[in-house]
Amino acid sequence: MDDFTPEELEAARIIFAGNCDFMWGSADLQQLPPPDFTEIAFAGRSNVGKSSLVNALTGRNTLAKTSNTPGRTQQLNFFNLGGYVYLVDMPGYGYAKVSKEQRKNWDKLIFEYLRGRPNLKSVLILIDSRHGLKESDIHLMDLLDKAAVGYRIILTKADKSSKKQIEEVSKSVMDVLKKHPAAYPSVFVTSSEKSTGLEELRAMIIALK
Ligand SMILES: Nc1nc2c(ncn2[C@@H]2O[C@H](COP(=O)(O)OP(=O)(O)O)[C@@H](O)[C@H]2O)c(=O)[nH]1
Ligand SMILES: [Mg+2]
Numbered sequence: 001m002d003d004f005t006p007e008e009l010e011a012a013r014i015i016f017a018g019n020c021d022f023m024w025g026s027a028d029l030q031q032l033p034p035p036d037f038t039e040i041a042f043a044g045r046s047n048v049g050k051s052s053l054v055n056a057l058t059g060r061n062t063l064a065k066t067s068n069t070p071g072r073t074q075q076l077n078f079f080n081l082g083g084y085v086y087l088v089d090m091p092g093y094g095y096a097k098v099s100k101e102q103r104k105n106w107d108k109l110i111f112e113y114l115r116g117r118p119n120l121k122s123v124l125i126l127i128d129s130r131h132g133l134k135e136s137d138i139h140l141m142d143l144l145d146k147a148a149v150g151y152r153i154i155l156t157k158a159d160k161s162s163k164k165q166i167e168e169v170s171k172s173v174m175d176v177l178k179k180h181p182a183a184y185p186s187v188f189v190t191s192s193e194k195s196t197g198l199e200e201l202r203a204m205i206i207a208l209k
Pocket of ligand 2: 052
C-alpha cells in the first residue's frame with residue numbers, strides 16, 4: 001500500500017465527507033457528462049463490491065445501488081465528488097447469466113468509454129480477496145493496456161478472507177501486474193464492511209487528481 005502523511009489523509013477525509021451527488025447514468029456514449037473533472041472509474045466483476053466501495057468511501061449507504069443479484073448495474077454511473085472528481089461506478093462483467101449479445105454490448109460500451117475519455121485518470125479494478133484474478137479481469141487489463149489508461153488493483157471484502165489468503169492473492173496479482181505495462185505495481189486491500197483501507201484509498205484518489 002502507498003504511504004500518506006497525516007495531512008494528506010485528513011485533506012482526503014474532508015473532501016470525501018463533503019458533497020457527493022449522483023450526476024448521471026449513461027447507457028451509451030452519446031450521453032456522458034462533459035469531461036470537466038478528473039475521473040476515477042471503479043471496475044470489476046459483478047458482485048465484487050464496486051457500488052459498496054463507492055458508498056463506503058463517501059460514507060453514504062445508498063448513493064450507489066448495491067445488490068445481491070449480480071449483473072444489475074448496466075450503465076456507467078457518475079458521481080460528482082465535491083466538484084473535484086467524478087467517481088464512476090461501472091457495470092460489472094464476468095456474470096455467466098448474460099447473453100452473448102449483452103456481453104458484446106458491454107465490451108463495446110466499456111472499450112469505447114475507456115479509449116475516448118480524456119479526463120479518465122485511472123481505473124480501479126476491484127478483485128475479490130477470496131478469489132483473485134479471473135480471466136475477465138485479465139481481459140479488462142489487456143483493454144486498458146491497449147487504451148494506455150493506467151489502472152490499479154483493489155482487493156475487496158478483506159473481512160471475508162484470512163491474512164494468509166490475502167497475502168497469497170496479493171502475491172499472485174503482483175506477478176501478473178509485472179507483465180502489464182499500464183498497471184501500477186501495487187495492491188490495495190479494502191473492506192467496505194469493516195472500513196479497512198478506506199482512508200488510504202481516499203488519499204490515493206485525491207493524489208491521482
Ligand atoms: N462481507 C463483505 N461484503 C461485501 C463487501 N462489499 C460488498 N459486499 C457485498 O457484496 C455484494 C455485492 O456488492 P455490490 O457493491 O452491489 O457489488 P457490485 O456488483 O460490484 O457493485 C453485496 O451483497 C454487498 O453487501 C465487503 O467489504 N465485505
Ligand atoms: Mg454495482
